Amino acid sequence: MRIGELAARAGTTTRTLRYYESRGLLPARRNGNGHRTYDESDLRLLRQIRTLQDFGFGLEETRPFVECLRAGHPEGDSCPASLQVYRRKLGELDTLIAELGAVREQVGRQLARAEAARAALAADAAVPGGPVPECELGGGTAMSGVPEVTDADFAEEVLGAGLPVLVEFTADWCPPCRQMAPVLRELAAAEEGRLKVVQLNVDRNPATTNAYKVLSMPTFMVFRDGEPLRSMVGARPGRRLREELRDVL
Incomplete structure (x- = not known):
């Protein structure tokens, strides 16, 4: 199948598939005309990646599962390396x-x-x-140094940004979101010029929240070139967040 069909069947975009290919997670086969070509096994790999990312796994954390499937195992989590990722x-x-x-x-x-x-x-x-x-x-989640985006300007500030964008979906009633405030401030300052960090209040911006199926707070989503690359759910230490963003920066 061609790249457009694979993207449609997997519920993603061709841009995302090319990114996965650049990371070595999807094969780079081409037919005689130079077009990318895929089969059902590639769809299975892609669904494994997407399922794990929905659970909050980083892209690199999906690699052992992908390699397990490529090795011919019936499930991506039937190999020792995959089990180790689960334990971690x-x-x-x-x-x-x-x-x-x-x-x-x-x-x-x-x-x-x-x-x-x-x-x-x-x-x-x-x-x-x-x-x-x-x-x-303390009160709301607005924080110095981390701008807030809305339904009205999300397309311009996030999808149209020239840099990768980390969006925190947050809420005023969310204590873990407030815990992330200093982590995000520090990250925004450290990665200025390489990463844009913003937050979106889910209660005040239901259209964007529903569009990306955000159910838990905080949820972090990484966008690049207008496409979501990764979703991470829950508060996390700054060091872990940087590790999860390493392949984006």
Whole structure:
């Protein structure tokens, strides 16, 4: 099959397929006329890559699964190298779950403090009801140095950008999103001129959120030349985020 048919059947773009080919994840076969040509085994490789990326795997993390299929194994995760990637990913998830558990405890303590303060103020006859205590965790997710994009300017600021773009899909109610603020600020400063870093509030921009099927926050998507290359779900340390972006920069 030709590249356009493969892209349509896999639900992606020809630009993405060429990128996968440049990374050695898809074969570079050509027919007598010089056109790229693919078969059902290539569609299977591509679906394996896309499935793993939907789970938050980096592109390089899919390589052992692709090589396993190319070696003739019935499943991409039936080889030792693939199993090792699974184990490493589970370790990362366990770490993230522990971090989120700590955030939940902190939010619980803040809620108890805020409710106690409100009850004390409400008991004061001079201030019936009392003012709502300020949350010490902070407000929205807008952050200095990381611009916010919207449904209205997403095509211009992200799809039409001259650099690769990292988009954080975020929300005001998302504590892990706030945890990522210093990581994204540092990344934007360190990669200025090579990577554009922006954020999009999912509650205020439902059209873009729905278009890219974003369900969890934070979700990070990498765009280049107007096409999404990668999707990563969940807060992560800065070092891991840089590793996942290595082949994009």
